[in-house]
Amino acid sequence: xxxxxxxxxxxxxxxxxxxxAQDRTLTISVYxxxxxxxxxxxxxxxxxQCGCKLVVETGNxxxxxxxxxxxxxxxxxxxxxxxxxxxxxxxxxxxxxxIDPSKLTNFEKLYDLAxxxxxxxxSVGYTFYATSIAYRSDKMxxxxxxxxxxxxxxxxxxxPNVTTNQGPPALYMLGLALGTDTSDLKGPIEAVGExxxxxxxxxxxxxxxxxxxxxxxxxxxxxxxxxxxxxTKLDLPIAWATPKEGQTGGMNVMVVTKxxxxxxxxxxxxxxxxxTDIQTKLAEKLIDxxxxxxxxxxxxxxxxxxxxxxxxxxxxxxxxxxxxxxxDAWLKEWNDKVGQ
Amino acid sequence: xxxxxxxxxxxxxxxxxxxxxxxxxxxxxLLSESFRLQGAWTxxxxxxxxxxxxxxxxxxxxxxxxxxxxxxxxxxxxAAAFAIVNLPPKGKGRMIGxxxxxxxxxxxxxxxxxxxxxxxxxxxNQAVTGMxxxxxPLRLLxxxxxxxxxxxxxxxxxxxxxxxxxLENMPKDAIPAARVLGANWFQVFWKVILxxxxxGLVVGGTLVFTGSLTAYITPAVLGxxxxxMLETLLYQQVSVANNFVSASVIAFMLIVMSFAANxxxxxxxxxxxxx
Numbered sequence: 302x303x304x305x306x307x308x309x310x311x312x313x314x315x316x317x318x319x320x321x322a323q324d325r326t327l328t329i330s331v332y333x334x335x336x337x338x339x340x341x342x343x344x345x346x347x348x349x350q351c352g353c354k355l356v357v358e359t360g361n362x363x364x365x366x367x368x369x370x371x372x373x374x375x376x377x378x379x380x381x382x383x384x385x386x387x388x389x390x391x392x393x394x395x396x397x398x399x400i401d402p403s404k405l406t407n408f409e410k411l412y413d414l415a416x417x418x419x420x421x422x423x424s425v426g427y428t429f430y431a432t433s434i435a436y437r438s439d440k441m442x443x444x445x446x447x448x449x450x451x452x453x454x455x456x457x458x459x460x461p462n463v464t465t466n467q468g469p470p471a472l473y474m475l476g477l478a479l480g481t482d483t484s485d486l487k488g489p490i491e492a493v494g495e496x497x498x499x500x501x502x503x504x505x506x507x508x509x510x511x512x513x514x515x516x517x518x519x520x521x522x523x524x525x526x527x528x529x530x531x532x533t534k535l536d537l538p539i540a541w542a543t544p545k546e547g548q549t550g551g552m553n554v555m556v557v558t559k560x561x562x563x564x565x566x567x568x569x570x571x572x573x574x575x576x577t578d579i580q581t582k583l584a585e586k587l588i589d590x591x592x593x594x595x596x597x598x599x600x601x602x603x604x605x606x607x608x609x610x611x612x613x614x615x616x617x618x619x620x621x622x623x624x625x626x627x628x629d630a631w632l633k634e635w636n637d638k639v640g641q
Numbered sequence: 642x643x644x645x646x647x648x649x650x651x652x653x654x655x656x657x658x659x660x661x662x663x664x665x666x667x668x669x670x671l672l673s674e675s676f677r678l679q680g681a682w683t684x685x686x687x688x689x690x691x692x693x694x695x696x697x698x699x700x701x702x703x704x705x706x707x708x709x710x711x712x713x714x715x716x717x718x719x720a721a722a723f724a725i726v727n728l729p730p731k732g733k734g735r736m737i738g739x740x741x742x743x744x745x746x747x748x749x750x751x752x753x754x755x756x757x758x759x760x761x762x763x764x765x766n767q768a769v770t771g772m773x774x775x776x777x778p779l780r781l782l783x784x785x786x787x788x789x790x791x792x793x794x795x796x797x798x799x800x801x802x803x804x805x806x807x808l809e810n811m812p813k814d815a816i817p818a819a820r821v822l823g824a825n826w827f828q829v830f831w832k833v834i835l836x837x838x839x840x841g842l843v844v845g846g847t848l849v850f851t852g853s854l855t856a857y858i859t860p861a862v863l864g865x866x867x868x869x870m871l872e873t874l875l876y877q878q879v880s881v882a883n884n885f886v887s888a889s890v891i892a893f894m895l896i897v898m899s900f901a902a903n904x905x906x907x908x909x910x911x912x913x914x915x916x
Contacts, residue, residue, distance in 0.1 A: 361880065363881065364880070367883065497867070503867060509862075513756075516757070518761050
């Protein structure tokens with residue numbers, strides 16, 4: 302993080318020199334994940350196409366939102382990718398611009414759920430993911446989200462912390478399995494709280510889980526599909542569950558910063574990222590599941606992605622407004638019932 | 642050493658300005674957040690923080706673990722340092738190198754190693770089940786014990802190095818003299834070694850205690866959210882709840898606890914010195 306900031310600061314300091322060769326500079330803020338691949342597949346080709354300079358900042362969604370708010374008067378970033386809920390938060394705080402779909406040639410190629418995820422015209426989805434349960438098929442059978450809390454299984458389960466992107470969706474599905482369908486998540490949080498001493502850990506980063514599964518510390522965990530590839534590399538019988546309540550998930554979206562002086566260039570970059578060619582390349586590398594419905598990938602890649610129109614339609618996503626309005630209450634409820 | 646006070650101050654000025662600009666100023670601004678609510682100065686953020694059961698539990702746990710790690714590292718540290726200073730020069734150098742070696746390895750790597758060691762299929766559980774001490778693997782990871790072990794391993798070298806330095810500065814004939822006069826080993830330690838090495842203990846104790854309070858990666862990896870500590874709670878407040886006031890309260894408490902530990906240890910050392 303620090304290195305990225307220093308690198309970004311250094312790049313910003315060099316802009317006057319670079320400006321002699323390249324007049325336009327676009328600053329984007331993205332997740333730190335797979336940046337080497339992004340550079341090769343997205344950033345370098347875009348720089349070549351636009352004849353501009355791309356400055357890349359990395360960090361998580363909340364950090365990005367905090368920076369955008371701090372720099373509201375003088376935006377340092379032109380375009381950012383954030384979670385759906387953070388995009389709505391940015392929209393409510395007046396930090397982002399309305400996106401004109403007519404300026405995105407690839408807009409109509411997107412799945413419907415990615416076109417305007419929050420229904421406010423302020424963001425466009427570029428990747429979505431399913432969340433389900435990865436489990437040891439030789440040790441257990443998962444047919445319902447409630448199976449995670451069965452006495453014979455719960456001592457081998459890692460559950461996402463409510464503070465992670467996977468936490469609330471997993472709790473929502475657990476709630477459905479337990480017969481409650483409310484966005485306050487009180488029922489499932491209470492159910493998890495009753496088993497908190499048995500559950501192996503409440504994970505913060507899905508990257509921890511591969512090691513825990515390899516060491517047989519855990520047999521099952523709700524995960525996002527983007528983490529699945531790591532499990533398939535283990536020499537263990539691990540399956541992706543299709544619980545009867547269905548799968549949940551999430552979406553990452555693109556936004557344009559309000560007051561950015563490079564809005565046209567930002568839209569040009571977004572359009573490039575949403576193109577069939579780039580989305581296919583990212584999908585084949587198993588980096589992002591495509592939001593562009595024209596993308597066709599190999600069967601091997603499709604098996605490791607959240608892929609296809611049917612999958613996109615069946616995902617039970619928590620609406621951003623519900624996530625945003627309940628976030629503090631979820632954390633309080635979780636800390637009361639599970640955290641102590 | 643300096644001809645006048647102004648010369649000394651002039652030499653210290655660049656470092657003082659640097660520290661003020663990059664540390665004191667931003668930290669003061671951050672901490673002031675915890676005393677301001679809607680433009681008015683108030684202590685209500687502290688009242689709100691301590692009114693939560695979870696927050697109180699986390700505060701007590703962090704303080705208790707800090708004390709436990711410091712106490713145990715002092716006991717192990719004295720034994721190890723005493724053994725090392727009594728080695729011949731070549732052996733002493735090698736042992737100091739071994740103590741220093743972990744400090745050259747990233748705390749992240751050192752902490753992740755414990756996941757392998759303390760896991761269900763790790764060395765400890767293999768030994769326990771192999772010796773028939775338990776029917777099945779013990780749950781060691783994601784417990785307070787795991788966090789304690791991780792922190793102890795992380796900061797023990799600092800205590801050992803501080804005590805080695807202190808023991809080397811001790812008069813060589815102090816221990817034989819006490820023994821000749823009839824003191825047993827406990828009396829030798831309590832009445833001779835401890836008073837003469839108190840500076841090393843203060844330095845080591847402060848480093849270990851403040852390090853244990855403020856370490857993030859070890860409690861996060863070995864304890865997770867099942868063993869929340871003040872620093873993991875602080876991260877949660879900033880990165881999830883976006884609650885900078887609560888985060889400032891925690892940051893302020895961590896700073897106060899660190900300074901208090903240093904002052905207390907110095908006082909204890911001075912008190913023993915006066916007796």
